Amino acid sequence: MAQGLDVFEERIRTALSEELGAGAAQAQLEIPKQAEHGEFALPCFNLAKARGGNPAVLAAELAAKLRVPEVQAAAAGPFLNFKLDRTALAAAVLQNAGGSDYGRGPGGQTVLLDFSSPNIAKPMHVGHLRSTVIGAALSRIFEHLGHRVVCINHLGDWGSQFGKLVAAWQRWGDEAALEQDPIQHLLDLYVRYHAEEEKDPRLAQEAKRAFQELESGADGEVRRTWKRFTELSLREFDKVYRRLGVHFDFIRGESWYEDKLEDALRWLESRGVLEESEGALIVNLESEGIKTPCLVKTAHGTTLYVTRDIAAARSRLDEFGFDLALYVVGNEQKLHFEQLKAVLRRCGAAWESRMEHVPFGLVRLAEGKLSTREGRVLLLSEVLDRAVELARGIVAEKNPNHPDPERAAEAIGVGAVVFHDLKHQRARDVVFDWKVVLSFEGDTGPYLQYTHARCCAILRKAGRPAPDPRGVDPALLADAGELMAALGRFPMALREAAAKREPMLLAAQLLRIAAAGNAFYRDRRVLGSEAPLEDARLAAIAALRGTLALGLRLLGVPAPEEM
């Protein structure tokens, strides 16, 4: 069930292994940087070295001998280039491209994704956007590849910070302010707490006591207050998730593992990895090459973030039996996940190798790092609102007769913000720049949406259903090689994006597809051509539209039919 260009790649590998032996099937086939070198290329240096020959000679020999159906092999110095027959290329791509199952894979694994995970009582800022959109995109990509995906939102709803928050609420809480804008009020309280904590040491005591009460399980004032904050926060988060089209199978904060903490600690004890140090319980990790010991219980008896993650990992393995668990969490928590995995390893839990931290760079402002406490925040909802507002103006200007301008503006604004995040390699820090985020031209989400909308317009104006792509004459699309090759690489881009946990690879492929598509219909009239040609071009447009729609959906970017 090879799709797109995979068909040809398989043929090339088969021919190579027939000529050079089975090992050659794994030879490094790459995509040439320049289109005139064909669709695939084989650098012959290593092969020649292994066989004791000259790479250029080998390339020439292979070019003469290889027989690959519908593929022409040509030597260019030490490179062996493969150029696909244009008609065969179009025929192969039209076979699947554009369908909702294009690029679908056999999958079969259970993949758990832990992402977004904002902290209760704090607003979602642009930093949360990264985890949310990267995690959500990966979840859809893995799902499309046939895996069973479980998405968990591991809310930060536990920990000593909630002791601080409850203590602050008990001192300065304002019922009316909480009703009016819960997250803002809670944030104010949190900031005020930190400001006054140093002047008044009693605050720290109150906070510590409150968290101890919370963790004791007592169903008193502290717990009721905390629960209320959680519910109010979730309601706010839901609004953002709805706008982003993000869905979780489970919204389970750290508190969900509350009743599993004791068991986790007993387990560590039974494995003999627990040590006491300065009144606290730790796991020494020097044998795992980590100098910093892992602290699992504080001297005053409360658990920590990592304790909850240990409990969560065991619980999730038990419940879902995951083959792969991806934690889409910022770079700065690298050590945390190394420790988590090392602790499990010391306990003999070999399954920790299936857990993987998928880190991403942090978002910074030009003025400096974001800091909730110092009030240097950039609210996610504000970013989305501004993008939508700008889109609203542009829609009104460019398409005053749009049937649903408000909906289009929302799609364009949100799409711009989401795509902007996903087009960068996740590892790198990103500097948030309004000018760039709010740009709708060039390599942007709206550019992809626009291309999609143009295709929709052509298909709409055809006034009839798109022809069955298998019924059109692919020879009439021999001039669409760029577009067909770009579409044909979509399945590969999907697989790479999953393998490297890097949605950018899909985003980049969509940009290449859109660029090829725009060039294609710019120079070739679709409607009004003679019947067989119109059919063929309509089929190409349908494949383009469908692939963009699919790719955008996987990334979480809406694809309106009209802009």
Add this chain to the structure above:
RNA sequence: GCGCCCGUAGCUCAAUCGGACAGAGCAUCGGAUUUCUAAUCCGAGGGCUGGAGGUUCGAGUCCUCCCGGGCGCACCA
């Protein structure tokens, strides 16, 4: 101080397992619309890939050192 990540065009970013002449977008300049949406397309200029060595047939990519930035380094998450 130790560890990890990053330095590519004026700006934001790509570059497949180490492969061909380091590519896009933005910005600048110049073109394209009686025809399916100009949020588009075509073209031009713009580079000692932070610096110095090394490995290799071949280095933006690997190794060493230096410079610059980010993050982390047990009682936060």
